[in-house]
Amino acid sequence: MQKLADLEGSCPFLDNGGPCPYGLSCRFSGTHHDGDVVPAVTTTAKKNNSELNGLNKDVQKLLWKNKMKFPKADNILKLLGLHGPGKKGKSMDNVKDGQILANGCVDVDGNGCRNVALEANNEVECSPKVLEEEDKPDEVQLEKGKDMGNEKDDQIVANGAGIVDGNGCCNLASEAKNEVECSYEALEDLKPDEESVADELRPLKRAKSSVSDVCSVEVDSDPSVHIKDEDKSCVQNEQTTVTEHTLPDTDKSLKLHLCEKKLIDFRDKLYLAPLTTVGNLPFRRVCKVLGADVTCGEMAMCTNLLQGQASEWALLRRHSSEDLFGVQICGAYPDTVARTVELIEKHCTVDFVDINMGCPIDIVVNKGAGSALLTKPMRMKSVIEASSRAVDTPVTIKVRTGYFEGKNRIDSLIEDFGNWGATAVTIHGRTRQQRYSKLADWEYIYTCARAAPHNLQVLGNGDVFSYLDWSNHKSNCPELSSCMIGRGALIKPWIFTEIKEKRHWDISSGERLEILKDYVRFGLEHWGSDTRGVETTRHFLLEWLSYTCRYIPVGLLDVIPQRINWRPPSYFGRDDLETLMASDSAADWIRISEMLLGKVPAGFTFSPKHKSNAYDRAENG
Known part of the structure; x- marks a missing residue:
């Protein structure tokens, strides 16, 4: 691929006092001198030496493999009764009416048991769901024999588990080492006062994602990962974890008081x-x-x-x-x-x-x-x-x-x-x-x-x-x-x-152009001074110009100040550049970008993401 002609001006990295990390691929390479180019090994470090919060590759790999640990968050979620994305987003430790069976099984209708097991990678995907269905009673949403896609009492589910009968147990299979058997012993041990505690700590119902909202749960055989420095009086048996949520002060690693936080004024x-x-x-x-x-x-x-x-x-x-x-x-x-x-x-x-x-x-x-x-x-x-x-x-x-x-x-x-x-x-x-x-x-x-x-x-x-x-x-x-x-x-x-x-600043078109030049320089430092970086900078510049065209110079206003909802008619500015900047045509925005970043590639077109012609729309919250 033949390199495009150099752009006018000097390399933004040289202007910033550092060597250019792009070498011959830089669109300003004609301004480079000996020693102005850094080796490829140090390119990233040199290019972003003034930027923070880059994604570390080791961290990224842990996130890709779903092996990242979140001890503080998991401790708090457990204390609040929100730990684990069980059925309908409920805590694995808290279920309606206190119907908690042994080994983490959930009594669906009083006659049977449903065990929500994790897959091998410890992920549970949240299926799409209409928001309005969230407030429906559990009795409607968890009909007998129809839970988790089962339409018949004896239907076999996709992962190999099945419902034996109306009074049986539906076990979603996990790996062989993680198989869990359903038991009814916990029902006999569950005292009335514990049932009331379970009711009070019932977690919030959860709307399932309609796109790709994946809820992951970290499972670790070492309980110290999730329960840190807890009081010895707290029982860590899974069958009695209902009462653990009433002891928020046992985790000394958690900042529970607002006064302990660093506040921003x-x-x-x-x-x-x-x-x-x-x-x-x-x-x-x-x-x-x-x-x-x-x-x-x-x-x-x-x-x-x-x-x-x-x-x-x-x-x-x-x-x-x-x-x-x-x-x-x-x-x-x-x-x-x-x-x-x-x-x-x-x-x-x-x-x-x-x-x-x-x-x-x-x-x-x-x-x-x-x-x-x-x-x-x-x-x-x-x-x-x-x-x-x-x-x-x-x-x-x-x-x-x-x-x-x-x-x-x-x-x-x-x-x-x-x-x-x-x-x-x-x-x-x-x-x-x-x-x-x-x-x-x-x-x-x-x-x-x-x-x-x-x-x-x-x-x-x-x-x-x-x-x-x-x-x-x-x-x-x-x-x-x-x-x-x-x-x-x-x-x-x-x-x-x-x-x-x-004051109301009656800014001139020349001063506005200098601001755009600063943006282009910052953009080339951020996205790069090679061809790809130049075109990325151009794209975001055009997105911004689709907003700046709404500005009406103070010197042309009959009523000061301008209101944000005004739709100005077409007007002639005090010079050609000011008139060009007031245009709501994408072709004119492209002309401004060419003044700063050179000619656009052949066949280039642009349509603003936020639909600039509608003044009442903008994609920000």
Whole structure:
């Protein structure tokens, strides 16, 4: 393959004071001199010396093989009665009506026993399920003789186990060394008071994933992996583990009190929201230069992180200039989220972890995550408790006002968030059903902020597009710690400068072009200066330009400031470049990219991921 012609300008790695890791493949190789190229062995280390949170290959292999241990998370899940993804997400130790049989078997209908055994690789896949079915009684969902795909009493299931008769035992076979026989002895030993304890500790019902939500359980013959430094008075026999959950103080390795955590003070700090696709590391660097105080990575799915997907781990990357940085994760169940939080704390450098409970995207909601959690407050509780108590890193959450339009519900939960372990909550002033179709309800955000306990910081989010918006929200509600800025930063990232300097910046087209040049330089450092890196940088630049075209220069406005929901008509700028930047045509965005990154490849086309022509849509939570 013939190398494309060099681009104008100098190599971004040389400008940054270091050698170029791409050698002759660099699109700026003409500017290289002797000693400017590093050996291939040290390429990765040299290229990313200013970036943190890379995925270690050994860690990735453990995740691929499902051999990663999560002792802290598993301890907490056990103490909360949430350990193990048994039938319908219930704990293996707690089942309705206290019907726990010996050896981990579950009495389905009072006449028989069903043993949920793990496969050889200790994974259990959650089958698709409609969210609305979650609240149905167990008696309806676990009909006799129809559990786990069995339609007849004598039908043989796929893995070799079968139901003997209506009063028999259905055993899902595992490996020969792990075979478990069903026993009824535990029923005789289960006293009435233990039954009531089992009822009180009954775990939350669980919506099964509709995509690829894989719930894994670590099984270790050594109980010290899961039960650490427990009091000797605790009985470790599996038949009596029901009572163990009432002794949360026995695990001395767990941080159960909020005061023991390192807290982040968000008050009056300019917080750049986590933004899907466009909120990448180069864009966050641009915002840091322009005045952002707090940055947060793009939303990452917990299941993908636990599977060791490199593309998902890339969303956790942090630049050294991000002095107050958090990552945002999204998951549907407490075991998945708690293990992800522990994994991040152990292998990444972050200041806080944010759990997204407001993402409106269908593919996320259909998996039971994001905004779907707003309909399940008890599961919200279990997710927050399990994740916050498993780590020392502060855990924050991001929510919307509710799921259905006209049915806000965060005000009824705001007092509980702090007790559950969250150190801060960001409230996006729209419901999931509204998406971005109406202006954010800041009066409701104020109501929630005033009702919040003193140990919970409340941040507002929605339609902040000028320093006046910021100042008005802060003055209208002093209880509000800060405001998160999302789409406003996408359209004009210099909003952080405006807020700090308390002015409307009539920025020129030349100044805007310099900001784009900074983005391109940061992008080439992050994605590479070879042909692949150049085209990746171009792709994300075009995604960003599909937002920046909405900006109307202050000098052309009759009414100041511009509102985020305005749809400006076509207009001529004060120069040709300003007119070009105002175009909503993808062809003009490509022209701007060619000014910075050279000609596009033959046959190149671009369509924005977020459908920029619809002003009320954006794929971020």
